[in-house]
Amino acid sequence: MLNVSHLTRSYGSFVAVDDVSFSINKGEILGLLGHNGAGKTTMMKMISGYLEANAGDVLLDGMSITDNAKAIQRELGYLPENLPVYPEMTVAEYLDYAADLKGLSDLVKVDEIKRAIKATDLAAKLLAPIHTLSRGYKQRVGVAQAILGQPKLLILDEPTNGLDPEQTQHMRRLIKEISKNATVILSTHIMQEVDALCDRVIILKAGKIALDEKLETLKHSKNIVLETDYQLLEQLQQIVNVVTVEQITDERLLIALRPSASVPEVSSQISKLIVESGSNLYAIHQEKRDLEVIFNQINQDVMVNSDGQKGFGQEVCNAA
Numbered sequence: 001m002l003n004v005s006h007l008t009r010s011y012g013s014f015v016a017v018d019d020v021s022f023s024i025n026k027g028e029i030l031g032l033l034g035h036n037g038a039g040k041t042t043m044m045k046m047i048s049g050y051l052e053a054n055a056g057d058v059l060l061d062g063m064s065i066t067d068n069a070k071a072i073q074r075e076l077g078y079l080p081e082n083l084p085v086y087p088e089m090t091v092a093e094y095l096d097y098a099a100d101l102k103g104l105s106d107l108v109k110v111d112e113i114k115r116a117i118k119a120t121d122l123a124a125k126l127l128a129p130i131h132t133l134s135r136g137y138k139q140r141v142g143v144a145q146a147i148l149g150q151p152k153l154l155i156l157d158e159p160t161n162g163l164d165p166e167q168t169q170h171m172r173r174l175i176k177e178i179s180k181n182a183t184v185i186l187s188t189h190i191m192q193e194v195d196a197l198c199d200r201v202i203i204l205k206a207g208k209i210a211l212d213e214k215l216e217t218l219k220h221s222k223n224i225v226l227e228t229d230y231q232l233l234e235q236l237q238q239i240v241n242v243v244t245v246e247q248i249t250d251e252r253l254l255i256a257l258r259p260s261a262s263v264p265e266v267s268s269q270i271s272k273l274i275v276e277s278g279s280n281l282y283a284i285h286q287e288k289r290d291l292e293v294i295f296n297q298i299n300q301d302v303m304v305n306s307d308g309q310k311g312f313g314q315e316v317c318n319a320a
């Protein structure tokens, strides 16, 4: 339902988002990760039509943002990094104003505001001027305005920023709930957030997609870590279903298998080969991959591709 194609944006001569393409289906929660300055906010602003792209396009249900920014903005909810909330307004006044900006008709406006207040647990603060609210409550106001009108696409920049652990849990449940009827893009620095919420992750590096993968696939690596003094690497390479053999340290190897391979089966073949050769086998296990490790590898220029294989010291590649 959302197609981002060749999206590019420069500030002067600096390219902040560089030819980014991906699609998201309805009901998916996409986590957008990247170091400070990777281009996440720039990309989200372009997807939501608040920043013009230099090249490329964004289509929501086939409708281009270039020609229909206003119409698309009615279909999306956006929680920006820095909330453009009006400090002197009360929460109720602000939500009323936000509902008008979204073009909600009088018929649905009151119900929608009530729904957003309930979802974000803001009833106690309705008459409080926004400047008197804590960071966490301001964040909830931002989320409340984003979900007004039941958007098809919800874009959340650091949604749990400033929230305490209990509010964070509440916000995660809310995002899950919303995702039943909407596509969600969520930018965060918090890996646990992606782990807890997302179906899929895109890691941006220097404005480009360094990884685009389903979380499920990422976690089930087909790599074997081997610790041995066995020297005949070409013999390992001959084993059926072994794709690459990488020497990480003198006695540590990383063996990438085909996606269809059985890890226990190949492990047993490898063990047999080493033991029969008279070499020492110190350890053999399936590589543990968590998002944090992958994120760090990518930012150290380690290639991770869609087969879950990786190579050190190579260009980071787009796995999409």
Ligand SMILES: Nc1ncnc2c1ncn2[C@@H]1O[C@H](COP(=O)(O)OP(=O)(O)OP(=O)(O)O)[C@@H](O)[C@H]1O
Residues within 6 Å of the ligand: 011, 016, 034, 035, 036, 037, 038, 039, 040, 041, 042, 043, 081
């Ligand atoms: N208005 C601007 N003018 C000039 N450069 C900008 C502007 N906005 C962003 N940049 C630069 O573009 C790059 C990407 O910025 P962006 O805010 O999109 O990154 P980000 O991934 O969201 O970072 P963060 O995690 O720190 O929010 C950065 O190097 C930033 O300095």
